[in-house]
Amino acid sequence: MLNPKKNVIDHEKDIVVQEKGQFIEILGDTTSSKQLIVAILMSVVVSLGGYKLGQYIFPKIASPQMVNSYSLLLGIAGTVIVLFLNAVLFKPKRILVEDEISNSTMEDVFKDLQLDIDEELRLIDADPITKRELNELGVLANFENMKRVNKK
Known part of the structure; x- marks a missing residue:
């Protein structure tokens, strides 16, 4: 785990070395554990909330055999919206340093x-x-x- 607040600059290699703290590695990528949990919770709440909202709204305006399908689509739409929201809220923590290859x-x-x-x-x-x-x-x-x- 890495802590974003404790960065040490290695001037010899001109890179930022992060000390131990609150980052975790998942699926080969490094992420903040707190932000990961918040993003997952937001996705689950909005997805299930969209599905349940569809179960409440669509019986009044759609045929009974289409209620589940429309509700599922509303939940998926909520997931896509939260995906973009998470991308805006939680910016990448990487610092990329490009170096000329010799x-x-x-x-x-x-x-x-x-x-x-x-x-x-x-x-x-x-x-x-x-x-x-x-x-x-x-x-x-x-x-x-x-x-x-x-x-x-």
Whole structure:
């Protein structure tokens, strides 16, 4: 768990390191536990409230066989509204730091992940779509430069 109020800046790496506190990791993403609980409760209350409201309103204006369907649609509409409300209320807590990729940083990543540059380039060459995308992003040139440097 991480606490958003206790941020420490690591000037060497120019990133923000968050100390332990009130964040949790769920489905591979980091979120505030309090905000997660509030968002879930809001979604459940509005969804069930919309369904129950539909059960009360629709018998007066719709045919009996359609009451459950309309009520379910009202509950789903409430869920979609709460989805947008949660997105506005609870902004992401991530701090993304973009850094220029150089051969040395790529080499460090490959070493850390124990990847083989020749194998990676072979896989890239085998997939023309991936090769085109990496070329458009300028990353393929870094791979090829790294291979040349490693062979020297």
